[in-house]
Amino acid sequence: MSIQKKLLDDLKKRRKTAALGGGQERIDKRHAKGLMTARERLGIFFDENTFQEWGMHVDHACHDFGMEGKSLPGDGVVTGVGWVDGRPIAAYSHDATIGGGALGQRHAKKICDLMDYAIEGGMPVVGVNDSGGARIQEAVESLSGYGQVFYRNVQLSGAVPQIGVIAGNCAGGAAYSPALMDFLVMTRENANMFICGPGVIKGATGVDATMEEIGSAAANATLSGNVHFVADNDEHAMGLVRELLSYLPPNNLENPPHLYNDQINLDEDEAMNQIVPKDAKDTMDMYEVIERLLDPGQFLEVHKDFAQNLIIGFGRINGMVVGLVANQPMVKAGTLDIDASDKGARFIRFCNAFNIPLVTLVDVPGFLPGxxxxxxxxxxxGAKMLFAYSAATVPKITVITRKAYGGSYLAMCSSDLGADMVFAWPTAEIAVMGAEGAVNVLYRRELDAAEDRQALRAQFVEEYRDRFASPYMAASHGMITDVISPCQTRGVVSLALRNTLRKRETRPPKKHGLIPL
Structure with missing residues (x-):
């Protein structure tokens, strides 16, 4: 056997060993649970034959607790760069078949090197989390490794998109890296994310808790709002990441992937008129408006299960990528509460960082009382919504469909907060409060002295609504760009976006970035 053939055979053997991770037996066990391996997850994520792996031959650096004679191929993590729809993406995937995917010194270095490369190359980072946490045998070195990863999460924030996938264990300090990312996808089964498990909670507080209550996908997506998307399985999760990336630019210096259509359709959509309830007291389903406003099949809702009184997501209007923020009157009457404010503000700030125009649909009676x-x-x-919209320099188009009362009117991107164009339907009511409440305050004496209180009250309500809450009142003061028919909405918003995409607005430099809210 020639030396050259011997070396090539050795290389082939090493690569085969690394590709098997913790061995075929452990791989089979994962498959039996419906789980993919680290490489399989990346394999279905990237375009075929585009993944270039980094650090396949890296091994651990621990020499204590019996680790000195033990090999951990790749040190429990697969890292590299590949292509998704023709665009480069940096990604890492924990290999739970190797030491439970626990993070050690060299494991962390592989991730950090990849993140450094990503910010220099201006490409998104995707991290698939399936790890037992810090490698106990490496003690402070593993904690240092997490710190270095967290530091880079913050350095990359607002510069390149970061997407985390929770596909297995993600507990304790390990949860903070995905929490520092922009979006999280979590699989419905076989995954958990928490800081303190049921045992720790019981010991510290005496309270019995289940994993379903604190660490499941349902708990993280619905109650805490930590997770933005819930996937049925690994394949679905990686598909969601691909779909999300299709709306995002690679970095903050480039525009999102608009699919320009030179011919804007200004035809009126009569079906939009039928969405508006005949009685102003009846609720309107904002999803019906969104469906007719956006291009068919071009809406990816974010945080669907959390704070459902506010709808956020990415879509396209006439091919142009937009970040959509909309009140949902079907839930809590569309009011803004604590969770909805956090949800909206964080999304708005992300869109602003990555040059994604904002379209806001308003039907809000106020902030939730209680x-x-x-x-x-x-x-x-609530102030976070005011801050986020005021700070945003991307194109901002607002459509007031019905109610827009008090501070919540301002918080939903009024012209005073820098909206470039504000359109209102004839059904819009813009006022400090609803006509009924205003009449009770303004005409209290007259109503107390009236023989027919209800009839006089109805008269005052109608007069107040026509005179003071009408969109024409706001339009006469220059606060509304135009009053339009609902059927004109798609064409008008399309044209407004096209006219505003080249907007450039410079603000005084400040020392703050895109931080999790």
Whole structure:
């Protein structure tokens, strides 16, 4: 056997061993549970034959607790760069078949090297989390490794998109890296994410808790709002990441992938007129408006199961990528509460960082009243919406469909907060409060002295609504760009976006970035 053939055979053997991770037996066990391996997850994510792996031959650096004679191929993580729809993406995937995917010194270095490369190359980072956490045998070195990863999460924030996938264990300090990313996808089964498990909670507080209550996909997506998308399985999760990336630019210096259509259709959509309820007291389903406003099949809702009184997501209007923010009157009457404010503000700030125009659909009666809301800090949480819209320099188009009362009118991107164009339907009511409430305050004496209180009240309500809450009142003061028929909405918004895409607005430099809210 020639030396050259011997070396090539050795290389082939090493690569085969690395590709098997913790061995075929462990792989089979994962498959039996419906789980993919680290490489399989990346294999279905990237375009075929585009993945270039980094650090396949890296091994661990621990020499204590019997680790000195043990090999951990790749040190429990697969890292590299590949292509998704023709665009480069940096990705890492924990290999739970190797030491439970626990993070050690060299494991962390592989991830950090990849993240450094991503920010230099201006490409998104995708991290698939399936790890037992810090490698206990490496003690402080593993903690240092997590710190270095967290530091880079923050350095990359607002510069390149970061997407995390929770596909297995993600507990304790390990949860903070995905929490520092922009979006999280979590599989419905076989995955969990928490800081303290049921045993720790029981020991510290005496409270019995289940994993379903604190660490499941349902708990993280619906109650805590940590997770933005819930996937049925690994394949579905990686598909969601691909779909999400299709709306995002590779970095903050480039525009999102608009699919320009030179011919804007200004035809009126009569079906949009039928969506508006005949009685102003009846609720309107904002999803019906969104469906007719956006291009067919071009809407990816974010945080669907959390704070459902506010709808957010990415879509396209006449091919142009937009970030959509809309009140949902079917839930809590569309009011803004603590969770909805956090949800909206964080999304708005992401869109602003990555040059994604904002389209806001308004039907909001106010901030949610209640003792729990006041004590929970609705003032500081609601202020995040005001801050996010005011700070945003991307194109901002607002459509007021019906109610827009008080501070919530401002918080939903009014012209005073920098909206470039604000359109209102004839059904819009813009006022400090609803006509009924205003009449009770303004005409209290007249109503108390009236023989027929209800008839006089109805008269005052109608007069107040026509005179003070009408969109024409706001339009006469230059606060509304135009009053339009609902059927004109898609064409008008399309044209407004096209006219605003080249917007450039410079703000005084400040030392703050895109931070999780």
């Amino acid at each position: 003792v729990s809301q006041e004590q929970g800090g609705i003032i500081r949480h």
